[in-house]
């Protein structure tokens with residue numbers, strides 16, 4: 001196992017995980033000195049009845065909901081974050097509570113940054129560590145089990161000027177509290193369960209062999225991979241099992257802490273680009289690219305990838321190349337199983353992407369920040385080659 005000569009690791013988020021965890025939301029606001037929350041969510045989460053659960057958690061407490069922003073779209077943007085910040089100010093709120101998947105959480109991160117910096121221009125924070133200020137109180141209740149955004153220092157938001165997904169990373173934008181309550185993910189439809197779960201698996205696997213890996217992220221990745229492999233198929237088959245949902249919520253969280261520190265590679269570069277150019281959901285894109293991305297890195301990382309083989313149910317053969325290939329096969333088998341259970345696409349063609357878009361996706365992918373953390377170099381022809389295989 002590799003211990004790097006130097007690494008840093010950071011995760012200051014308080015974690016509440018359990019079957020009644022949501023009840024503690026007002027208490028956690030109190031701990032942060034906040035009284036009036038702006039809830040940031042999306043229409044699907046509202047339709048699933050989850051905001052009622054949040055409202056119920058406030059009953060009998062002296063904390064209140066100042067306003068609800070329920071119009072977060074998929075691939076949310078700088079413009080949407082600006083609307084959230086405006087609502088926060090106009091309704092006199094003093095803390096943000098994101099209730100949703102990565103789209104709602106990242107929109108709230110963007111809004112918090114604008115509010116704290118007193119600006120309506122989010123684009124200038126694109127890149128790493130462009131703020132030094134302490135953000136407003138921020139609590140996250142994830143309703144998908146995938147992005148791990150409740151514990152990551154990243155916000156992935158569409159830059160409407162360039163029509164690309166930009167990444168804003170900073171130690172400062174991490175939430176204060178993450179609340180994992182299984183009743184908030186019970187309503188997730190099977191296909192979204194599968195796609196977001198594959199996002200979590202991708203975080204854990206990429207974090208395990210990408211360039212900033214370290215013993216802390218490795219430990220988190222291993223547990224996250226185990227939890228996904230034990231629970232994802234069950235969650236797709238029976239979404240109402242609270243224990244399975246809680247396990248998946250923990251898998252996504254652990255994978256999130258892991259990759260927030262060790263970062264991810266070419267699978268995410270391609271997924272971000274495919275999301276930006278063709279609006280393929282993030283988890284769907286990751287599921288499609290993961291086997292190809294892992295295979296692409298075997299040349300430089302065979303031993304590390306081979307270490308994961310037992311977790312994927314492959315008995316170690318002593319031959320790193322062979323064991324790493326077994327990991328790739330196991331991921332393909334999992335994708336095929338999810339396709340048969342809920343129609344999760346296994347190829348780009350099935351998502352509606354057309355072949356003429358591949359070049360634009362490849363060019364966007366090599367400019368994504370994650371490419372720098374991939375063990376193998378990735379040029380435009382390399383990215384195009386992977387896209388053609390995944391097509």
Ligand SMILES: NC(=O)c1ccc[n+]([C@@H]2O[C@H](COP(=O)([O-])OP(=O)(O)OC[C@H]3O[C@@H](n4cnc5c(N)ncnc54)[C@H](O)[C@@H]3O)[C@@H](O)[C@H]2O)c1
Nearest residue numbers: 044045048101102103143144147149152154156187188282
């Ligand atoms: N910040 C990070 O660290 C990070 C990491 C990975 C991905 N992302 C970003 O997160 C976004 C994707 O987030 P996501 O995959 O969580 O999906 P999402 O937030 O876009 O939600 C997907 C759909 O699921 C619905 N939904 C969510 N929870 C539900 C529930 N419990 N019941 C019923 N329906 C529910 C939503 O209404 C929505 O229609 C992308 O923009 C991606 O780039 C961010």
Ligand SMILES: [Fe+2]
Nearest residue numbers: 147199203282
């Ligand atoms: Fe991701």
